[in-house]
Amino acid sequence: MVHQSPRSSAEYTDLLQRWGEDFTCIAPDSPGFGQSDPLPDVKPEIDDFADALIAFLDALGVDRCAAYGFHSGGIILVTALKRHPQRFLRLAVGGYAIWTEDEMQNFGERYLPEWHPSPYGEHLTWLWNRMLEQSWVFPWFDTREEARLSVAHADVPKVAQAVSEMLDSGNAYQVGYGAVLRAPRDIPAIGSEVPPCLISAYDGDPLQAHIDRLGEMPAGWRAQKVSTPAEHQDVSLAFLQEDAGEVAPLLAEDSEEGWLPLDHGLVHWKGTKGGTLVLHGPAEELAEPGAGEITIDVPGHGKSDPIVSPREGGDLPAGGSRPRGSAHAFEESISAAAAKLGAQKIRYPKLPEGDPARLYPDMTPDRFGQYLQRAWQAARAQAFFEPWYEASAANAIPLDTTKLEPAALHTRARARIRAGYAARHYHEFLEHMTKDTL
Numbered sequence: 001m002v003h004q005s006p007r008s009s010a011e012y013t014d015l016l017q018r019w020g021e022d023f024t025c026i027a028p029d030s031p032g033f034g035q036s037d038p039l040p041d042v043k044p045e046i047d048d049f050a051d052a053l054i055a056f057l058d059a060l061g062v063d064r065c066a067a068y069g070f071h072s073g074g075i076i077l078v079t080a081l082k083r084h085p086q087r088f089l090r091l092a093v094g095g096y097a098i099w100t101e102d103e104m105q106n107f108g109e110r111y112l113p114e115w116h117p118s119p120y121g122e123h124l125t126w127l128w129n130r131m132l133e134q135s136w137v138f139p140w141f142d143t144r145e146e147a148r149l150s151v152a153h154a155d156v157p158k159v160a161q162a163v164s165e166m167l168d169s170g171n172a173y174q175v176g177y178g179a180v181l182r183a184p185r186d187i188p189a190i191g192s193e194v195p196p197c198l199i200s201a202y203d204g205d206p207l208q209a210h211i212d213r214l215g216e217m218p219a220g221w222r223a224q225k226v227s228t229p230a231e232h233q234d235v236s237l238a239f240l241q242e243d244a245g246e247v248a249p250l251l252a253e254d255s256e257e258g259w260l261p262l263d264h265g266l267v268h269w270k271g272t273k274g275g276t277l278v279l280h281g282p283a284e285e286l287a288e289p290g291a292g293e294i295t296i297d298v299p300g301h302g303k304s305d306p307i308v309s310p311r312e313g314g315d316l317p318a319g320g321s322r323p324r325g326s327a328h329a330f331e332e333s334i335s336a337a338a339a340k341l342g343a344q345k346i347r348y349p350k351l352p353e354g355d356p357a358r359l360y361p362d363m364t365p366d367r368f369g370q371y372l373q374r375a376w377q378a379a380r381a382q383a384f385f386e387p388w389y390e391a392s393a394a395n396a397i398p399l400d401t402t403k404l405e406p407a408a409l410h411t412r413a414r415a416r417i418r419a420g421y422a423a424r425h426y427h428e429f430l431e432h433m434t435k436d437t438l
Contacts, residue, residue: 265305300422
């Protein structure tokens with residue numbers, strides 16, 4: 001399952017669950033997106049991304065598979081199929097772009113501007129509005145009435161997810177997305193010996209009109225317009241199921257990084273099993289482990305699933321000597337992770353100074369993207385004061401200019417955004433662990 005640009009495999013979270021009833025579903029982050037490193041070439045082209053996908057299948061030990069891609073994910077897949085037809089059973093594609101010269105000229109360089117963190121967070125204002133308005137007009141910068149879309153929305157969680165994925169890719173999005181836009185728009189010629197493919201697009205998808213531009217296709221290929229995203233997914237699944245008889249192979253796994261399935265969800269880990277489990281602080285993320293160490297994103301932080309929702313878990317009871325509610329859940333989850341990783345001991349971080357209610361302001365995404373600025377300003381203040389919210393001479397700390405570099409601010413702000421409400425619950429857990437130790 002190959003994602004669109006500038007997104008990541010996270011866009012398939014729900015679809016993985018549904019289609020997982022019929023298939024072993026694998027959704028990689030394309031190079032430069034999500035958690036995948038960019039390709040080494042300065043300006044890779046679509047063939048490079050297609051070959052990288054085949055190399056990924058090789059690493060997993062997958063000889064042949066069915067595949068699904070949406071928009072630019074479909075471009076990558078069709079290119080991979082043309083170059084390596086023996087590796088695919090069949091494809092289902094959501095929209096396939098066939099741009100005219102005028103449309104490509106309209107896109108120009110404006111569609112993929114440079115995107116870098118700025119010292120005071122101005123880039124976040126652009127990012128929020130770019131992701132919010134891309135369902136209003138297409139291209140996202142074209143504010144003419146003719147460019148308006150029928151699928152306009154202000155779905156805050158949906159926009160926030162797209163923003164989160166862009167925070168991961170950074171300016172690397174330009175390389176991957178650019179390769180897709182420059183890709184030749186030719187599908188296999190009639191008479192080509194290629195696996196079957198279904199291309200479909202729903203009402204409101206800006207690529208639905210491109211169905212009429214596909215022209216003649218090889219045997220086993222067809223295209224259709226459908227009414228809704230759900231119908232597109234249904235017809236795609238039905239098409240892929242026509243070759244669902246093969247048994248999925250055992251997949252190769254990385255011995256130095258992965259995700260642990262626990263009762264509450266998945267926990268991301270990295271390092272050497274059997275070593276010391278090193279925990280990061282609240283509103284932070286795992287660091288590169290040293291020799292003989294394992295690091296994890298504690299629940300709700302980084303790439304680990306949360307334990308409880310903001311309305312669950314509750315606060316710790318007054319006078320209680322042991323963690324309860326969400327703090328107790330942290331203890332159980334971390335202990336379970338340590339046991340599964342064979343950790344000999346756990347190293348806890350220093351407890352941050354300050355009032356937890358003020359240390360971790362609300363990071364719930366809002367209609368205007370203000371949570372992004374809260375995270376950025378907290379990241380800046382952390383370089384000046386401890387606790388960061390006490391802007392006074394009495395709370396000043398020695399200035400380290402490296403902590404005010406945009407890349408460093410980006411890392412701290414992104415970690416705070418990801419952690420959200422879980423940071424305070426984790427702080428409460430560490431507070432009680434410290435008291436118990438004393």
